[in-house]
Amino acid sequence: MAAVLESLLREEVSVAAAVRWIARGAQSSEGDAGEAAALSSLRPLRKEFVPFLLNFLREQSSRVVPQGPPTPAKTPGSSAALPGRPGGPPRGGRGARSQLFPPTEPLSAAAEAPAARRGGRRRGPGQARERGGRGPGSLEEGVGGESPLWAGSRRPRAAGSPSRARSDPPNLSNLEEFPPVGSVPPGSAGRTKPSRRINPTPVSEERSLSKPKTCFTSPPINCVPGPQPSVLDSSPWGQGLTAGCRSLQEEREMLRKERSKQLQQSPAPACPTPESGSSLPTRTGNLTAEPADPAKVSSRQRLELVALVYSSCIAENLVPNLFLELFFVLQLLTARRMVAAKSSDLEPSPGVLGSPESPLFQSVHDCVFFAVQVLEHQFQVLSCLDKGTLKLLAENERLLCFSPALQGRLRAAYEGSVAKVSLAMPPAVQAVSFQPETDNRANFSSDRAFHTFKKQRDVFYEVLREWEDRHEEPGWDFEKGLGSRIRAMMGQLSAACSHSHFVRLFQKQLLQMCQSPGGAGGTILGEAPDVLSVLGADKLGRLRRLQERLAAPQSSGGPCPPPSFPGCQAFFRDFILSAGSFQFNQHLMDSLSLKIRELNGFVLPQPEASEEDGEADVDWQGERRQFAVVLLSLRLLAKFLGFVAFLPYRGPEPPPTRELQDSILALRSQVPPVLDVRALLQQGLRAHRAVLTVPWLVEFLSLADHIVPMLDYYRSIFSLLLHLHRSLVLSKDSDGEMCFLNKLLLLAVLGWLFQIPTVPEDLFFVEEGQVDVFEMDTETSEHGLDGVPVVDQHLLYTCCPYIGELRKLLAVWVSGSSGRSGGFVRKITPTTTTSLGAPPLRTTQGLQAQLAQAFFHNQPPSLRRTVEFVAERIGSNCVKHIKATLVADLVHQAESLLQEQLVTQRQEGGDPGQLLEILCSQLCPHGAQALTQGREFCQKKSPGAVRALLPEETPAAVLSSAENIAVGLAIEKACTWLSANITALIRREVKAAVSRVLRAQGPEPAARGCRRGCSRACEHRAPLPSHLISAIKDVLSVAVGPRDPEEGVSPEHLEQLLGQLGQTLRCRQFLCPPAEQHLAKCSVELASLLVADQIPVLGPPAQHQLERGQARRLLHTLLSLWKDDFQVPVPLQLLLSPRNVGLLADTRPREWDLLLFLLRELVEKGLMGRKEIEACLDSLREAQWPEDFAEELATLFNLFLAEPQVPEPQLRACELVQPNRGTVLAQS
Amino acid sequence: MILTKAQYDEIAQCLVSVPPTRQSLRKLKQRFPSQSQATLLSIFSQEYQKHIKRTHAKHHTSEAIESYYQRYLHGVGKNGAAPVLLELANEVDYAPSLMARIILERFLQEHEETPPSKSVINSLLRDPSQIPDGVLANQVYQCTVNDCCYGPLVDCIKHAIGHEHEILLRDLLLEKNLSFLDEDQLRAKGYDKTPDFILQVPVAVEGHIIHWIESKASFGDECSHHAYLHDQFWSYWNRFGPGLVIYWYGFIQELDCNRERGILLKACFPTDIVTLGHGAAAP
Helix, strand or coil: CHHHHHHHHCCCCCHHHHHHHHHHCCCCCCCCHHHHHHHHCCHHHHHHHHHHHHHHHHHHHHHECCCCCCCCCCCHHHCCCCCCCCCCCCCCCCCHHHHHCCCCCCCCHHHHHHHHHHHCCCCCHHHHHHHHHHCCCCCCCCCCCCCHHHHHCCHHHHHCCHHHHHCCHHHHHHHCCCCCCCCCCCCCCCCCCCCCCCCCCCCCHHHHHCCCHHHHHCCCCCCCCCCCCCCCCCCHHHHHCCCCCCCHHHHHHHHHHHHHHHHHHCCCCCCCCCCCCCCCCCCCCCCCCCCCCHHHCCCHHHHHHHHHHHHHHHHCCCCCCHHHHHHHHHHHHCCCCECCCCHHHHCCCCCCCCCCCCCCCCCHHHHHHHHHHHHHHCHHHHCCCCHHHHHHHHCCHHHHHHCHHHHHHHHHHHHHCCCCCCCCCCCCCCCCCCCHHHHCHHHCCCHHHHHHHHHHHHHHHHHHHHHHHHCCCCCCCHHHHHHHHHHHHHHHCCCHHHHHHHHHHHHHHHHHHHCCCCCCCCCCCCCHHHHHHHHCCCCHHHHHHHHHHHHHHHCCCCCCCCCCCCCCHHHHHHHHHHHCCHHHHHHHHHHHHHHHHHHHCCCCCCCCCCCCHHHHHHHHHHHHHHHHHHHHHHHHHHHHHHHHHHHHHCCCCCCCCHHHHHHHHHHHCCCCCCCCHHHHHHHHHHCCCHHHHHHHHHHHHHCCCCCHHHCHHHHHHHHHHHHHHHHCCCCCCCCCCCCHHHHHHHHHHHHHHHCCCCCCCCHHHHCCCCCCCCCCCHHHHCCCCCCCCCCCHHHHHHHCHHHHHHHHHHHHHHHCCCCCCCCCCCCCCCCCCCCCCCCCCCCCCCHHHHHHHHHHHCCCHHHHHHHHHHHHHHHHHHHHHHHHHHHHHHHHHHHHHHHHHHHHHCCCCCCHHHHHHHHHHHHHHHHHHHHHHHHHHHHHHHHHHHHHHCCCCCCHHHHHHHHHHHHHHHHHHHHHHHHHHHHHHHHHHHHHHHHHHHHHHCCCHHHCCCCCCCCCCCCCCCCCHHHHHHHHHHHHHHHHCCCCCCCCECHHHHHHHHHHHHHHHHCCCCCCHHHHHHHHHHHHHHHHHHHCCCCCECCCHHHCCCCHHHHHHHHHHHHHHHHHHCCCCCCHHHHHCHHHHHHHHCCCCCCCHHHHHHHHHHHHCCCCCHHHHHHHHHHHHHCCCCHHHHHHHHHHHHHHHHCCCCCCHHHHHHHHHCCCHHHHHHHC | CEECHHHHHHHHHCCCCCCCCHHHHHHHHHHCCCCCHHHHHHHHHHHHHHHHHHHHHHHCCHHHHHHHHHHHHHHHHHCCCCCHHHHHHHHHCCCHHHHHHHHHHHHHHHHCCCCCCHHHHHHHHHCHHHCCCHHHHHHHHHHHHHCCCCCHHHHHHHHHHHHHHHHHHHHHHHHCCCCEEEHHHHHHHCCCCCCCEEEEEEEEECCEEEEEEEEECCCECHHHHHHHHHHHHHHHHHHHCCEEEEECCCEEHHHCCCCCCCEEEECCCCCCEEECCCCECCC
């Protein structure tokens, strides 16, 4: 590799040829023979050039005090140290190659086998050995001593806290001052994954031993947890490429010497500043940035050349992650300062180009120069960044200073940028609405299941609300707080049908809460620029504090955060984990897979070239939004599918031994994938729909476990993805190609995927040429999504929030503080179970359908959508209409038939099941009408709808065809459903009606039946029934006692009360049957009290009782109320109940006239039959009475019985005037 | 009538160990003349019910029942016309209707072979005339008619009040031209939880979107509100989204804290209603 760079530097080979060579192995005839010759000799090294370059750059920049989190570089060699596994000793005598790949981590004697297998490349013996590192089961074969492996891995840092190194004063110069660009982010200490970064290796034992933990509490800002590749990384190229064979051991030795020199030089070991020997300014990051000066750049030409090669690699997608490289470049741009290298150590050679032996970056000036060079090449990508980033870039003084031209272009881009990535407000949690069609009783197997699910829905939301309230409280734990409740709830979901209901609820709620970016819990971008513009640059101190506060919780975790479940997603993840239900997971996977398939089929009609611009724009906005919604939904669903599917296989680390791994592979390769994602990917690629399929597939794969990428099935997917990645060259912009932002999105998500801990690090560089080139389907390509600008900046940032890290980095530069680092905070590694069946085959379409297809072919796509939409809706409405008309009529018929049946069957006590059968057999044949009626409905409704939705100017013939097709489709939809379901529907409705009627038959037949409402003129001003019951109750309670001496009722009050009762009974607005029944009962009680003269009257003590005439008038009023106004049966027999008659026994003298009067009136008004009264009187005799009372009672009976059977009105009237016989009797 | 927690506590303080009689109510009204009677009655009733729930168990030990029954027998033995049962209830600080139920149950146990079913007891309480013992019938009747917190009459009044307010609300909705589905329609469609009204088109009340309205003809105190939240309001929210609860007799101001979350409390029909496509409705 070094040789290639050397050739370049010596101008033996042109950059273009080199890049061609790297990218394609170019034996191409282009380029001159000399170049070809120079390169072909290096052929075996071709593939390793890029990883080498990336590592080289990071190593070279290792002395830079960086901004922000580390920039991991993915290098095959740096991979796969197993956590907790001590690195092996170095081997002596590395060849030049090994120096180029210092991170190589040979782990075991067996290492070579996997390396050979996976790499599949021929190498020199030395190389093969070095390259073996990735094998998870491998162990270093060497012995003792410092591990060269570690030189390239970040393990050492991972093992200790990032700040630990910092605490070791004398060595600060190495680690703190030059934190490695790719070192472990905070919190990643426990990560299982070996770094893909080249990390500094603590040089000595003392370092690791002397780490005071206290330092962790105040990490220096410049020592951001994840700083960079250290000087200590063997960076051979910089230190003697020509020698080429200096071993790491030697380097280390050298470094150790260096350090001891420093120690001697710095009397204040706590805070050495290598440059000056004085102490570091502070630990909290007010480290001032060194000014960068273009004039002080050391070897321009060399830097330009490397920048060009680097940029070309980026442009050709030879680097795994475009944005990671940009991040790295911005780190260089914003480097605060650089530790000067000792000339004695570095032996710079005075060559024309700057000799290869000297460090590439000798100062901050060099770094900035290099960064600006690269940025110039990457302007196209930069111009697509958000406004805030562009502003920060354009305002960056270094950039202005080094390249005013680039600054000008950036400023122009900033000014021209309309897209602003807004911070969406997190949406309030909305519940999934209850839909009777899917959620009512008819959708459950039993009442019990229905009611259980009812409760579960409520428990689910209760849990969700509690989570919302409490998940941010310190110390609150999901499992502890909610786990048992969730499991109890899941335990009740016994029936499979309940599971599917619950899963539907769960999935809908998931989509509802997490689909929007706000709901994903993440602000899309850092606030920095916005804050800046608010505060102004002069309030930097405040800004910094604010920044720190803001950055901490919302940090997306560096430029390559691990897969995570931000915001509300965490709830759903934790719910799945806490529920721990196999059935639930299975149903969930089924449901997610189905939904993914459905959404993945999303069709976006291309805007017609012929359409007017304005019109197209309107459509376009909506369509783009629609695409975004579908894409985000898919990503969310796929992420959860991946999570659940790989959950059983999730583990913190890859299997420890090769044997174990092989057996696991053998097992796992048996398991069919949960969803045939490969087929979907292939389809997507073929149909030019990668922009939709790949982003969700990436989400799915990001949650795979360590084994997954080794399975043949998934390996082939990765191959496809790699191939795709390589093909997405941004600078190519030919017709039919993918749109720029579409490409950028794919590059971003793929780049991110390649950095996921579970994805083997060498995968990116190793895989090549194994891809069966997928064939693009030229037929469909025109309609593919890839060529349509469906992705906008907002969507890009929503899907890839980590792009916002670029902005943070720049903002931190402005604010003077250094950002938090991110990195892999944690990871979730879950795999597959069953696959869904093949998608249903399309039914063969008839000629008509083909004609319809043909018709649409040359029409604007909106026409087709309109027609399909209308047909779909009308068809559905038709079914509803049939339900509301035909079926409802049949149900009415059923009800009246049932009433008849009940009358005839009352004595026999008919069986409801039998009744239902009879009714259904009578009614179901009428269901046949549904088809005719449905047809009519569709014919009537569809054309109008189509007409209303299509443009006025649609040609008549097109319009009528569209109408006809809509009618046909609607009829097809409606009739298909109706013919299949109408009988069952009628049955169900009739059954419901029968049970309704039978239930209503039960306790209160009187409450049914036709009731009179109030008169039309009624203003509903009558007293409320509740008031009346209350008032009458008061009277009753006063009458019954006990009462205070001053308590009583005025006759006027009684009259008023009865008057109100009349009003209330006549205005029925507020009256309900139970209230009326109680009013009736109370009125009877009142009458009894009147008859017995038991109502205490207010007034002079002399007349403590109601005047007889008054009492009689009141009774009269009551009688007419009973007769005319009550619509419920009045329990008049209570008048003759022993208790009420007994009231008379207490009065002295007893007065029977009112009772007799009442009885006569009851008979006369037809309120009670004589027989009925006689029966009551008879039963009264059976009660026990005082002797005299019994006698009087008997006399009364006789009197009443002696009266004519059918009394005539005249007789009544005169009786009222004459002294009553009853009175006489009573007085006798 | 929206009360602060402090105001509410002051009223509740006066209700400790007050028997549920019309006399007590009268005094309460005199004590708080500025509060509406309905609100006072509702608070009284709720406080009393809480009290009964707390003490219920101790009146239902077999010793307690036996002692009440003996005292009853002794009392009516001396004078059957005296309010024996009512006074007993007041004396032991228990609801008269519930005391009547205890004694009636005990009486029937003694006089019938099979223990009486709940429905039999209920029907006898509703219509004491059917009680075989005339004296007991009068005593029971006296208890139920004098109890303003428990008993069949009170139940009916409460039911009627609830019904009336639903009707009232329905009329107001019709008047405002807000189309809705009522409970019966919802039930017919198979909804598992049914608020009084679901608006077919949501409206905004005081800036909050509402989909449903529940009418509560009672005072919203902490205890009842939390029970309603758990059993009804959140369930409605879970299905239909945010909604409005009208406590016609007022509520404790502090309970109206879930507005942002989608449960809005009012003590009357709102005036500030914004409908889709229109501005605020005329108050």
